[in-house]
Amino acid sequence: MPGFISLKGVCKAYGSFQALHNVDLDVAEGEVVCIIGPSGSGKSTLVRCINLLERYQQGEISIAGVKVAPDRDHLAKVRANVGMVFQSFNLFPHLTVKRNVMLAPMRVRKLKAAEAETRALTLLRRVGIADQAEKYPEQLSGGQQQRVAIARALAMEPRALLFDEPTSSLDPEMVGEVLDVMRNLAKAHVTMIVVTHEMGFARQVADRVIMMDGGRIIETGTPKEIFDRPREQRTRDFLQAVLTH
Amino acid sequence: MDIFTTFFNGRVLVETLPLLLMGLEVTIGLGLASIVAGMVFGLFIALVRLYAATPFQVMAIVYIDIFRSIPILVLLIIVYYALPFIGIRLTSFWAAWLTLTLISGAYTAEIFRAGIEAIPKGQFEGSQALGLNYFYMMVDVILPQAFKIVIPPLTNNCINVMKDTALASVVAMPDLLKQATQAQALAANPTPLIGAALIYIAMLWPLVALVTRLEKRFKAGRR
Numbered sequence: 001m002p003g004f005i006s007l008k009g010v011c012k013a014y015g016s017f018q019a020l021h022n023v024d025l026d027v028a029e030g031e032v033v034c035i036i037g038p039s040g041s042g043k044s045t046l047v048r049c050i051n052l053l054e055r056y057q058q059g060e061i062s063i064a065g066v067k068v069a070p071d072r073d074h075l076a077k078v079r080a081n082v083g084m085v086f087q088s089f090n091l092f093p094h095l096t097v098k099r100n101v102m103l104a105p106m107r108v109r110k111l112k113a114a115e116a117e118t119r120a121l122t123l124l125r126r127v128g129i130a131d132q133a134e135k136y137p138e139q140l141s142g143g144q145q146q147r148v149a150i151a152r153a154l155a156m157e158p159r160a161l162l163f164d165e166p167t168s169s170l171d172p173e174m175v176g177e178v179l180d181v182m183r184n185l186a187k188a189h190v191t192m193i194v195v196t197h198e199m200g201f202a203r204q205v206a207d208r209v210i211m212m213d214g215g216r217i218i219e220t221g222t223p224k225e226i227f228d229r230p231r232e233q234r235t236r237d238f239l240q241a242v243l244t245h
Numbered sequence: 246m247d248i249f250t251t252f253f254n255g256r257v258l259v260e261t262l263p264l265l266l267m268g269l270e271v272t273i274g275l276g277l278a279s280i281v282a283g284m285v286f287g288l289f290i291a292l293v294r295l296y297a298a299t300p301f302q303v304m305a306i307v308y309i310d311i312f313r314s315i316p317i318l319v320l321l322i323i324v325y326y327a328l329p330f331i332g333i334r335l336t337s338f339w340a341a342w343l344t345l346t347l348i349s350g351a352y353t354a355e356i357f358r359a360g361i362e363a364i365p366k367g368q369f370e371g372s373q374a375l376g377l378n379y380f381y382m383m384v385d386v387i388l389p390q391a392f393k394i395v396i397p398p399l400t401n402n403c404i405n406v407m408k409d410t411a412l413a414s415v416v417a418m419p420d421l422l423k424q425a426t427q428a429q430a431l432a433a434n435p436t437p438l439i440g441a442a443l444i445y446i447a448m449l450w451p452l453v454a455l456v457t458r459l460e461k462r463f464k465a466g467r468r
Contacts, residue, residue: 053370079376090371094389103385104375156375 004029004191005050005160010059012045012215019045020056021215027160030189034202036226037212038238043195046212047162050193051082064159080108083153087165089145091137091152097124098133101152108156116155123151127181143174147181160191167198199242203227211235254436261428261437268424269444275338275420276407279345283406284399286346287353292383294358305354312351318412320344325416341413349406356398360391397459404452408445421445 003026012020020042027033035043048054050061052068052075061068068078092100101120105111111119124130127147129140137145146166153161163182167175179201186192186205196202202209202223209226211219211234219232230236294305312320325340335343364387372382414423425441 051374053373076376076378079374082374084374086367086371086374088367090367090374092368092371092386092390094393104377107381107385108376108378152375 003027004031004064005193006060006062007046007050008060010046010049010056010061012042012049012054012056019215020049022059023215023217025210025217027191027193029159029191031207032186032192032194032205033208033210034206034223035193035195035210035212036197036199036202036238037218041212042215043212044164045215047084047164047193047195050162051079051084053084076108080156081159082162083156083158083160084162084164085146085149085153085166087168089137089142089149089169091145091149093137096134096136097129097140097148100137100148101155104152105155119155120151123154124148126154126184127151128177141174142170143177146170146174146178150178150181150185154185160193161185163192163194163196165195165197167196197242199227199239211238213238252435252439254434257432257434257436258440261425261432261440264424264428265421265437265440265444268419268421268441269448271338271419272407272410272421273448275341275345275410275413275418276403278342279349279410280403280406282342282346283349283402284353286350288357290350290354291357291361294354295361296379309351309354312348313355315348317344317348317409318415320348321412321416337413337416337418340416341410341418345406345409348409349402352402352405353399356395356402357391359398360395361387363394364390394463397456397463400452400456400459404449404456407449407452411445 005025005027007023007025010020010023011018023042023046025033025046035046037043045054049056050063050068052070055070063078063081066077066081067074069075091097092103095103098117098120101123102113102116105116105119106113121130121133124133127150129144129147129151132140132144132148137148140148150161150166166182167178170178175198179198182192182194182201183205194202194206204223206223208220209223210217211226211230211232213234219226219230219235225231226235227239230239290305290308293301294309295302297305321341321344324335324344325337328335328340368386368390369382372386377385410420411422413420414426417423421441421444425437428437429435
């Protein structure tokens with residue numbers, strides 16, 4: 001049976017550079033999957049294909065049975081069902097924090113302003129920054145901005161969340177607050193695919209860890225399997241390198 | 246006659262001032278009408294240039310390049326004197342309006358394109374990932390940010406259009422310059438021309454100063 005998020009034989013090339021080779025992946029509803037691997041291994045490309053920020057050339061991706069295809073109807077469904085959190089936050093700088101969270105529910109879900117506002121404030125409270133609702137993104141710290149970005153993604157009530165290195169551009173002291181929010185989402189059984197360099201987080205929170213290299217999934221297993229008894233030499237080398245830096 | 250009675254003749258100026266002010270009204274009307282139309286048209290061309298299917302993009306590029314190359318006076322004369330041969334007869338006001346709009350549209354298209362291209366890719370991706378369609382992405386996210394960036398160059402373009410309205414006097418439109426040359430002939434004295442020059446400066450200097458301030462603030466704001 002295909003998973004809630006299902007990738008079959010996905011290939012993606014930029015010109016002559018093959019970014020993804022035949023990737024198969026099934027993610028169950030409520031599952032937290034962390035993707036690790038060296039930079040340039042195709043982790044980001046993989047999650048960006050799932051909500052079609054990148055087009056893939058071969059294979060098939062589906063989410064809750066809906067094919068991920070570039071035509072207007074499919075695309076709208078996919079993007080509404082899957083939220084994404086970026087490394088660079090991508091908050092809208094001309095809108096207040098509250099407006100950032102309210103925008104998509106009003107435009108896409110057609111919520112009334114009052115409903116969208118209630119939802120925004122609830123979510124901002126959930127990520128611990130309700131008191132910053134009227135500020136602009138640039139007035140917030142990086143960690144706070146990323147938490148707004150998570151609230152903004154949640155406001156669409158997505159059925160799954162994609163995280164593309166959500167803590168990589170944060171100052172070290174702010175990584176924790178963002179990971180805490182993500183940990184709470186995992187506890188609430190939000191389906192999550194997380195590209196990350198935070199091995200501690202992956203070990204602690206992931207149901208499954210996927211190791212990628214050279215555009216392929218090299219190894220997949222529980223955190224224990226991957227971190228304590230990796231089968232592949234490349235996984236061992238990678239973990240060696242990141243854990244002893 | 247000394248230079249003051251020739252160029253700064255108070256009596257002549259007072260006598261011809263009503264005429265000049267009538268001309269000013271026409272100049273401002275033509276300028277504003279051309280600026281507004283040119284901006285709307287320019288935004289449209291910019292969006293075609295950036296996002297339409299390839300053949301339309303090529304058409305937009307050709308349009309922009311041609312209308313930035315052609316001298317305004319040449320286009321104005323073609324519109325006013327040549328179009329009647331194919332049955333299109335425009336009054337001097339509308340001929341000048343069309344000319345200025347077509348050319349200002351080409352310039353504003355390039356200004357808007359640069360403004361939109363200056364918006365980081367992440368803003369587009371963030372909008373798309375939230376499920377915003379193209380229309381909302383542009384209206385709610387991209388254009389409000391782009392407008393801020395283009396205000397200084399756009400104001401510059403407004404100044405240019407206001408100055409270029411003076412060319413309309415060639416097709417006998419009773420704008421500020423035309424009224425001034427007429428008044429000069431009537432009074433046999435060039436003071437009205439100086440008066441017109443002073444009016445142009447009084448009208449546009451504030452805008453020029455505004456651009457300078459906006460550019461400074463913009464630089465400071467961007468870090």
